[in-house]
Amino acid sequence: MRFQDLSNKELIDLSTGTRLGLLGQTDLEIDEKTGQIISFTIPQYRMFGLKKSETYSRIDWKQIKKIGDDMIIVETDR
Template sequence: MRFHDLSNKELIDLSTGTRLGVLGQTDLEIDEKTGQILSFTVPQYRMFGFKKSEVYSRINWKQIKKIGDDMIIVETD
C-alpha cells in the first residue's frame, strides 16, 4: 500500500468512536534504518478546524487495528 492510498483516510479511535483526524494532516515518524512507519503525530483541532497551539497526539503503528476503504481504526490508551 502506498502513502497516497492512506493519505485521505480518517483516524477513528476504537474505544470511543471519536475522530482523531485525517492521515493527510499528520506527520510520520519513520525508522531511518528499516524505512518502517513507527508512529503518526496527529494535531488536535478545535471547532471549525482551527488548530490548537502545539497539542498533538502520537499514535504508534502497533495501535492500528484495521485499515479500511475510508478510515483507519486505532486503539488508544
C-alpha cells in the same frame, strides 16, 4: 501499501468511537534504517479547525487494528 493510499483516510478511535483526524494532516515518524512507519503525530486544531494548537496526539503503528477503504481504526490507551 503506499502513503498515498492512506493519506485521505480518517483515523477513528476504537475505544471511544471518536474521530482523531485525517491521516493526510498528520506527521509521520519513520525508522531511518528500515523505512517503516513508527507512528503518526496528529495535531489538535482549535478555532473552527483553522489553527493548530500546541498539543498533539501520537498513534503508534502497533495501535492500528484495521485499515479499511475510508478509515483506519486505532485503539488508543485513553
